[in-house]
Amino acid sequence: MAKVPVQFRLNGSDRAAFADPADNLLTVLRRGLNDFGPKYGCGQGTCGTCSVLVDGELRLACLTLAASCEGASIETVSGMADGPNLHPLQQAFMEHFAAQCGFCTPGMLTAAKALLARNPNPSRDEIIDGIAGNICRCTGYEPIIAAIESVARGAAAGQRR
Amino acid sequence: MARFRGRGMASVNYPIGMNLGGDPSQALIHSNPDGKFTVALSAIDLGQGMKQVTRQVAAETLGVPIEDVYVDTADSDTGPHDMGSFASRGTHRMGNAVIAAAREARGVLLEAAAEELEVNAADLVTDGKGNIHVKGAPSRSITVRATAQAAQFKQGKTIAGRGIFLIPLSSVDPETGEMNPNTAFAHACLVADVEVDDETGEVTVLGMNSAYELGRVINPKMVEQQLVGGAWMGISHALYETPEPYYPNPDHGPRDFNEYLMPGPGDIAPYSIAILERPAPDGPFGGKGPGEMCANPVLPAIANAVYNAVGVRVNDLPITPEKILRGIRANGGAKPQARRGGAL
Numbered sequence: 001m002a003k004v005p006v007q008f009r010l011n012g013s014d015r016a017a018f019a020d021p022a023d024n025l026l027t028v029l030r031r032g033l034n035d036f037g038p039k040y041g042c043g044q045g046t047c048g049t050c051s052v053l054v055d056g057e058l059r060l061a062c063l064t065l066a067a068s069c070e071g072a073s074i075e076t077v078s079g080m081a082d083g084p085n086l087h088p089l090q091q092a093f094m095e096h097f098a099a100q101c102g103f104c105t106p107g108m109l110t111a112a113k114a115l116l117a118r119n120p121n122p123s124r125d126e127i128i129d130g131i132a133g134n135i136c137r138c139t140g141y142e143p144i145i146a147a148i149e150s151v152a153r154g155a156a157a158g159q160r161r
Numbered sequence: 162m163a164r165f166r167g168r169g170m171a172s173v174n175y176p177i178g179m180n181l182g183g184d185p186s187q188a189l190i191h192s193n194p195d196g197k198f199t200v201a202l203s204a205i206d207l208g209q210g211m212k213q214v215t216r217q218v219a220a221e222t223l224g225v226p227i228e229d230v231y232v233d234t235a236d237s238d239t240g241p242h243d244m245g246s247f248a249s250r251g252t253h254r255m256g257n258a259v260i261a262a263a264r265e266a267r268g269v270l271l272e273a274a275a276e277e278l279e280v281n282a283a284d285l286v287t288d289g290k291g292n293i294h295v296k297g298a299p300s301r302s303i304t305v306r307a308t309a310q311a312a313q314f315k316q317g318k319t320i321a322g323r324g325i326f327l328i329p330l331s332s333v334d335p336e337t338g339e340m341n342p343n344t345a346f347a348h349a350c351l352v353a354d355v356e357v358d359d360e361t362g363e364v365t366v367l368g369m370n371s372a373y374e375l376g377r378v379i380n381p382k383m384v385e386q387q388l389v390g391g392a393w394m395g396i397s398h399a400l401y402e403t404p405e406p407y408y409p410n411p412d413h414g415p416r417d418f419n420e421y422l423m424p425g426p427g428d429i430a431p432y433s434i435a436i437l438e439r440p441a442p443d444g445p446f447g448g449k450g451p452g453e454m455c456a457n458p459v460l461p462a463i464a465n466a467v468y469n470a471v472g473v474r475v476n477d478l479p480i481t482p483e484k485i486l487r488g489i490r491a492n493g494g495a496k497p498q499a500r501r502g503g504a505l
């Protein structure tokens with residue numbers, strides 16, 4: 001099939017790639033644009049490690065057609081840190097030992113970012129709900145929940161100040 | 162129809178490492194001209210923290226800051242030989258190999274420093290902050306960096322060390338059947354509280370409490386991380402995961418994550434852990450390491466708790482609702498067993 005050009009913003013920069021019309025976004029990000037942040041776990045929407053934000057909305061890149069992202073703004077875990085400064089969620093994941101092998105971490109961070117963007121002060125249950133689409137094999141989830149909770153509580157405290 | 166609570170416990174004596182043809186690990190350490198050290202291992206860090214633990218062990222033995230040690234585990238083609246990352250052997254075997262390598266490298270480092278300071282190497286100590294000085298005379302000192310540079314560019318010396326740790330193969334005595342395949346055992350005891358629904362057969366883990374004896378805990382946060390994550394995997398193995406079909410026909414076997422069940426973040430149970438440290442005489446700084454035993458006691462403890470709750474003894478894993486319901490039916494109803502050890 002003839003390749004089609006796809007253009008979108010990726011972590012704030014304009015990027016373009018040639019993609020098969022049937023290519024999913026994950027393939028284009030990883031193979032076409034060398035953004036290896038989002039991981040390929042299952043390729044069928046069940047593990048969550050490919051999670052990205054498309055126009056601010058949490059999406060599974062493995063189930064998103066790249067061509068449908070024309071003109072969109074895509075955020076991946078690779079754009080989370082501001083230069084050498086980690087995003088508060090990344091910092092919290094580090095402090096709470098929320099990664100072991102790290103394979104789920106890109107998806108967990110992205111899901112957490114999306115959650116806090118729509119609900120800056122989530123309850124524990126809302127946090128669990130926010131990462132319910134993401135499988136982690138190593139941590140038993142507790143450190144991940146604790147890390148997200150700490151950022152949410154910190155942000156909430158900041159707002160009150 | 163009711164929900165029955167039950168409590169089960171399990172204890173483990175867990176051997177660290179294995180006995181297949183002996184169980185060697187090798188490590189190589191060398192200094193770079195900037196005074197930093199590279200540790201080469203072929204064992205792989207799967208996320209259990211082996212890089213961090215061997216880095217701590219190397220820094221402590223070399224007598225240099227931890228920031229100045231880099232652990233490279235990249236390549237089993239080019240690295241020194243290792244049996245691998247399994248059998249909970251990482252901390253113990255690789256840690257010991259790293260200590261041996263670091264001792265040798267430290268010896269050369271101090272000799273090179275001695276030559277620069279014109280003193281006897283035996284009189285030198287490290288301060289762990291990147292300096293080497295004469296014992297009792299901190300002003301007569303040289304940095305590790307300057308020493309590495311002098312060795313490299315002036316003395317023509319390689320600051321490096323080799324290490325191996327081997328527990329030789331132990332064969333069985335044909336007369337007595339005796340053997341000694343292991344030198345370090347870790348221990349644990351775990352209590353699980355569950356609730357079993359006699360209508361659906363579903364098991365909810367209400368909470369777990371455990372005590373782990375792991376030798377010296379080299380990195381407390383990472384030990385906790387492994388124990389918490391491993392316990393989740395134990396629950397998962399006890400109640401959900403199987404590559405076998407739940408039903409006799411293989412067509413019903415799991416092919417992907419839609420069918421291969423694993424608990425999600427909403428299924429975790431409150432878990433508290435007490436860590437006991439009884440340093441192993443032959444462990445690196447007394448360490449044994451948690452490893453696989455993070456998950457091991459969870460399975461029998463949950464199986465025992467299910468029996469305690471409804472009187473059904475499930476002998477094959479996972480303990481599915483179907484097996485529980487069949488057991489309850491065979492027994493003519495749920496048969497809660499006597500409770501021990503106080504309220505939930």
Ligand code: FES
Pocket residue numbers: 039040041042043044045046047048049050051060061062063
């Ligand atoms: S790779 Fe997309 S959900 Fe698993």
Ligand code: FES
Pocket residue numbers: 098099100101102103104105135136137138139208
């Ligand atoms: S840290 Fe390994 S899968 Fe989550």
